[in-house]
Amino acid sequence: xxxVKNPEEIRDLVMSTDYSLKRIFSITAHIDxxxxxxxxxxxxxxxxxxxxxxxxxxxxxxxxxxxDRGITIFTHVVLLAFECQGKQYxxxxxxxxxxxxxxxxxxRALRGSDGAILLVDALEGVMTQTETNIRLAxxxxxxxxxxxxxxxxxxxxxxxxxxxxxxARVDKIINEVNKxxxxxxxxxxxxxxxxxxxxVAIGSAKDGWGFTLEILQEQKLTPAKIFEKYKEGDVLWLRxxxxxxxxxxxxxxxxxxxxxxxxxxxxxxxWPHGDxxxxxxxxxxxxxxxxxxxxxxxxxxxxxxxxxxxxxxRVFSGTLGSGEAIYLMNMKEKQRIKRLGVxxxxxxxxxxxxPAGNLFSLDGFICPSGExxxxxxxxxxxxxxIFEKISYACEPVVSRSILPSDPSDLAKLGEVxxxxxxxxPSATFHLNKEAGEFVLSGIDPLxxxxxxxxxxxxxxxxxxxxxxxYRERITSQSPEFYTKSSNGHNxxxxxxxxxxxxxxxxxRDGEVKPEQDAKERGxxxxxxxxxxxxxxxxxxEVYNECLFVDxxxxxxxxxxxxxxxxxxxxxxxxxGPLCKEPVVGIKxxxxxxxxxxxPAHTGFNEIASMMFSGLSLCFLNAKPRLxxxxxxVDIKTPAxxxxxxxxxxxxxxxxxxxxxxxGEYLIIxxxxxxxxxxxxxxxxxxxxxxxxxxxxxxxxxxxVPNENQEEVILDIRKRKKLALxxxxxxxxxxxxxxxx
Numbered sequence: 038x039x040x041v042k043n044p045e046e047i048r049d050l051v052m053s054t055d056y057s058l059k060r061i062f063s064i065t066a067h068i069d070x071x072x073x074x075x076x077x078x079x080x081x082x083x084x085x086x087x088x089x090x091x092x093x094x095x096x097x098x099x100x101x102x103x104x105d106r107g108i109t110i111f112t113h114v115v116l117l118a119f120e121c122q123g124k125q126y127x128x129x130x131x132x133x134x135x136x137x138x139x140x141x142x143x144x145r146a147l148r149g150s151d152g153a154i155l156l157v158d159a160l161e162g163v164m165t166q167t168e169t170n171i172r173l174a175x176x177x178x179x180x181x182x183x184x185x186x187x188x189x190x191x192x193x194x195x196x197x198x199x200x201x202x203x204x205a206r207v208d209k210i211i212n213e214v215n216k217x218x219x220x221x222x223x224x225x226x227x228x229x230x231x232x233x234x235x236x237v238a239i240g241s242a243k244d245g246w247g248f249t250l251e252i253l254q255e256q257k258l259t260p261a262k263i264f265e266k267y268k269e270g271d272v273l274w275l276r277x278x279x280x281x282x283x284x285x286x287x288x289x290x291x292x293x294x295x296x297x298x299x300x301x302x303x304x305x306x307x308w309p310h311g312d313x314x315x316x317x318x319x320x321x322x323x324x325x326x327x328x329x330x331x332x333x334x335x336x337x338x339x340x341x342x343x344x345x346x347x348x349x350x351r352v353f354s355g356t357l358g359s360g361e362a363i364y365l366m367n368m369k370e371k372q373r374i375k376r377l378g379v380x381x382x383x384x385x386x387x388x389x390x391x392p393a394g395n396l397f398s399l400d401g402f403i404c405p406s407g408e409x410x411x412x413x414x415x416x417x418x419x420x421x422x423i424f425e426k427i428s429y430a431c432e433p434v435v436s437r438s439i440l441p442s443d444p445s446d447l448a449k450l451g452e453v454x455x456x457x458x459x460x461x462p463s464a465t466f467h468l469n470k471e472a473g474e475f476v477l478s479g480i481d482p483l484x485x486x487x488x489x490x491x492x493x494x495x496x497x498x499x500x501x502x503x504x505x506x507y508r509e510r511i512t513s514q515s516p517e518f519y520t521k522s523s524n525g526h527n528x529x530x531x532x533x534x535x536x537x538x539x540x541x542x543x544x545r546d547g548e549v550k551p552e553q554d555a556k557e558r559g560x561x562x563x564x565x566x567x568x569x570x571x572x573x574x575x576x577x578e579v580y581n582e583c584l585f586v587d588x589x590x591x592x593x594x595x596x597x598x599x600x601x602x603x604x605x606x607x608x609x610x611x612x613g614p615l616c617k618e619p620v621v622g623i624k625x626x627x628x629x630x631x632x633x634x635x636p637a638h639t640g641f642n643e644i645a646s647m648m649f650s651g652l653s654l655c656f657l658n659a660k661p662r663l664x665x666x667x668x669x670v671d672i673k674t675p676a677x678x679x680x681x682x683x684x685x686x687x688x689x690x691x692x693x694x695x696x697x698x699x700g701e702y703l704i705i706x707x708x709x710x711x712x713x714x715x716x717x718x719x720x721x722x723x724x725x726x727x728x729x730x731x732x733x734x735x736x737x738x739x740x741v742p743n744e745n746q747e748e749v750i751l752d753i754r755k756r757k758k759l760a761l762x763x764x765x766x767x768x769x770x771x772x773x774x775x776x777x
Contacts, residue, residue, distance in 0.1 A: 044386045046118045050127035051379055051388060051395050054326050056297040058124060059394055060289050061351070063112075063131040063146045065174060066156035067166040067732060071187040074242040075156060075285070076132045079117055082282035112142040112336060114349055114380040114396060121290050128289065129379075129396045133170075139484065141463030142336075143170060144427050145406050147178040149335040149351040149396060151303065152293030154285065155184045155214065155230075159206060160191045162704075163213040165671040165732040171214065175228060176221030177428045179306045181299070183237070183288040184230040186210055190241035193267045196701065200264055211237055223302065236292050238284040246275035247284040296394030297324045300353070307353070308422050310557070315420050320354035326392035330355030330363070330412040333424050337406050337460040338398075340383070344495060346403045346456070349380055349396065355412070356392045357399075362413035365404055366423045371413045375401030405459040426547025429463045431735035433478035434666035434711050437485050438501035439466075439492065440474035446496050450475060453495045457488055464488060467611070478506055480735070482715065505666065505712045507753065508738050509613035509620045511535055511659035517628065518658075520651040521774040522643035527598070528774045529647050530629040533655035536622045539566040541582045551579045578603040581610045581619055586626040594632035594639075601641045605648035614653045614764050615663055616753040621738075625652060650772030657766050663750055664738040666711040671704065672721065674729035679703045681724030689713035708736055 050058065064072045117128045131146035147153065153174040157167055174180040192203045215229040222228045230236040232250055240247025246263075253259070256278060266274050304311070304322045311318045320328025336349040357363075359377035364370070378385040380398040391397040409424045441450045454466050454475055464479040479485040482503045489500050514534040521528045540562065543549040548561055559573030577599060578585040585606045589595070606625070613620040633639055670691075674682050679696065686693060686707050695706040709717075714733065721729050741749050747763060755761055 043118055046125075047116050047127065047379065047381075047386055048388060050118055050125065051116070051391060054392060054394075056295045056324065056394055058126045059129070059295050060126065060152065060293050061129040061150050061296060061394075061396060062152035062154060062289065062293050063133050063143070063150045063174070063180070064154045064156065065133045065143055065147075065170040066187075067158070067161070067164040067170070068134075070156045070158040070161065070164075070167075071242045072156055073132055075154075075185065075187065075281070076115075076130065078242065078245065078280075078282040079128065079130065079285060080115065082117075082119060082286060112146040113382055114336070114398075115382055116379050116386075116396070119286055121286055126290060140166075140169065140173075140431055140480070141429050141461055144173055144177070144429050144463075145335045147174050147180050148307075148333065148407075148427050149349075150174075150178070150180050151296055151299035152289070153180045153182045154289070155182050156187050157184065157210050157214060158191075159186050159189045159203075159210065160196070161673055161730050162206075162210055163217070164673070164730070165669055165734040167214075168217050169734050171217045172221050173428070175218050177306075179223060179299075179303045181226075181228050181292070181294055182218060182230060183292050184211065184214055185238045185240070185247065185285065185288075187240065187242050189239055189263075190244050190267070190272075193264060200261060204260070207239060226302070234292075236288065238281075238288055240279070240281050240284065242281060244272045244275060245281050246272070246279040247281035248279045249284045249287060251287065252279065252284055300324050307424050309425060311422060312420060317354070317420060317422050320393075321422070323354075324394040325354050326356050326394070328354040328393070329415065330357060330410075331422055332357060332363075332397070332410050334404055334406055334408040334410070335427075337403060338380070339457065339460055339491070341491065341494070345400075347380070347385065348399050348403065350399075351396050352391050352393045354393045356390050357397060358390045359388070363410040364413045364416040366409040366411065366421070368404055368408065371416065372402040372404070374399045403456065403459060405462050407462060426550075428546060431463065431480040432666070433463070433465050433480060434506045434735070435481055435485060436476050436478040436504045436506050437482075437489065438469070438474045438504075439477050439489060439498045442497040442499055450492070450496050450498065453492050457491050461488065474501075481711075481733070503715060504756070507616070507618040507666075507741075507749075508622075508664040509615045509618050509656075509661060510622045510664055511656060511661050513660045515655035515659035518651050518654040519629070519774040520647045520654065520769075520772045522638075523646040523772070524638055524643055526633040526635075526638040527643055527647055528629075528631040529602075529627050529651055531625055531627040531651045531655060533623055533625045533652070533659055535659075536582065536584060536624045537566060540568070540584070540624075541622055544579060544582050544584075549579055553579075578606050580607045582621040583610050584624045586624060588626040588628045589630060592630055592632075594634070595630060597636065598630075598632055598639055598644050601639075601644035602648055604641065605645040606652070608645070609649055609652045613661075614656055615661055616750045616764075617757055617759065618663070618753065620656070621664075623656070625655065627651075647772060650769040653769050654766055654773075657764060663741045663746055665741050665749075667736040667739050668709050668711055668714055669734040669736045670707050670709050670714075670731060671734075672707070672729055672731040673702050673704050674721075674725050676701055676703055678725040678729065679705060682721060682729065685717065685720045685724060689717060710739075 066072050113132045115130050119126045133143045133146045175182055186207050192198045218229050235249040235251045238247045238249050300322055317329055331354045332350055332352045334348050334350040338347045338349055359374055362371050362373045377399050378387040385398045407427045411421050415421055441447055458464050466475050466477045468475055477485055492498060515532055517530055517532045519530040543565060549558055555574040559570040562568035562573035563570040575587045576584055577587050610620045672682055682705055690713055691707045691709040693707045697704045721731055
């Protein structure tokens, strides 16, 4: 285990307000492209690792599950002190996962970062997750990038390419990365990585060497020297004369912004609706340590050995003090900090306070990742920030049931599961009361496997087989339906229509949300989705990319049933009429209602009965369809094996989008239903003798083909022990209100 060698130096640099000497960044790449191996060299340079261990120890992968699987699962934070050109710098580094299952960890790490080192394997090139991570870093979180083209040794030693072919491949990778950067970068920035400007390093983390143009020129070397040394078998010479840590260090210092520089433009992403003239906005923009306190929790780290929770985040303005009380904006509660410091892998260096422009760690309470906090004295005041919701690249599309081995542990299982999902909000769970089990949904089976192993360490569980999560949607507007409560004393008339893509995106991105001020919501919907502003202010509920809208005027006693109606709407949306899968993309508007004068006749059950019947009748009369999740898949396979890959894709309802040649390898880009990916990895490996590389990226939901709709719906209904027949309106007609 890496031990903190210089805690006093780290403390001094964190407490310093000389921002020019601070860098906060993430290291991000496709799986197995070398992030953790590269991180070793930064630890070595900071004196936390022996030179001979660098590139071998993979110190930031300290979790046993990561060691067993050979992949990074969790983002690991380390603070490193460096001397560069006579100045002492502090790097606050996030080593992030590369597997699609843990993309949420990447998103959260980037929210607390100002820059990113992008890694690309010289042999595999730009893969699906590379593009995803560039989009998340550059597009979503406005983190400026630099590029490290890693594993060049493989081109020389394994493929035995000629120098000109190696140069051509590296140039192609740089160009491909820059195309993705250019597509996602802020309009007023040029963040393309240029080798001539020392924004690109080329090398090998395994062998410990790397260079930028500046370093080559200082050493009076040419790339031909590298080929010569590999031919001689003298890798140690390369490590000694072109140390990888030097090129990484210089790129970070020269090209990644310090916290104050970055917040000049990142404030627009983190708090897009803030008032530029407000005290908070000015303090955030300047990372002012003397301004009002604002920070964000970006990670809930649960120690797998003792299950102790530590919150990791960033102070964006003001100064966070040990022992003081803060107010959590989304949870709407006050909490007191018991211990404060900065994280060094598994250790915490204690500090009395942490000023703006730094990461921090604290103990004393738990809350979900993504929580904004302010000083407790400012709770309830106007104009305080709530930061923009963190954007995730994937949605939960695979589920497994989990139930306690001991039925009496059901409540404990709920508490433990909730805690682990606070650490990873990209997964969800809900209680199936009838079955006495929880249903855990995640990005893919691997993510669920990791979470359930953690849960099982605290409460023994039984785990069901992986299940694909579908979505229920409508494709046309419904007629109006007038329904009554089960006692006949309350009535509601409603109509349903598909929600437009622009509005759905606003909900996904957190710009339209339930707790929002009605006027602010109406303005956003008017400006960004073409709504009538008055209608936007009359939204009662925002849930699961669905809206429930009050389209009435001057009706009495509506406030009495609002909470019940919204609760029923949420319950109905959670499990739709086709096969109890989540409903998305609907706008339901009620245009008339009658509420009984006696509260005894307007309880939840009465309101829910007319709501469920009205919603179901509208939905089933609006051409409903079942939608299934799809994945983009990139497969890099040796020339001559592509026939086997395309055959497998065709057998699994895959759609091939492109097939490009690249030397000895071909790249196949395709789209594939998630339901078909469960065991397809083994088929890919078998067809290529294990020589192909591939990666997935969530591609959204597509309609289940017409010829398969009924079969899939009935299969899901059978699994859920529902009636084995297609749903119809007959189940709800008894609730129709007919004027007499």
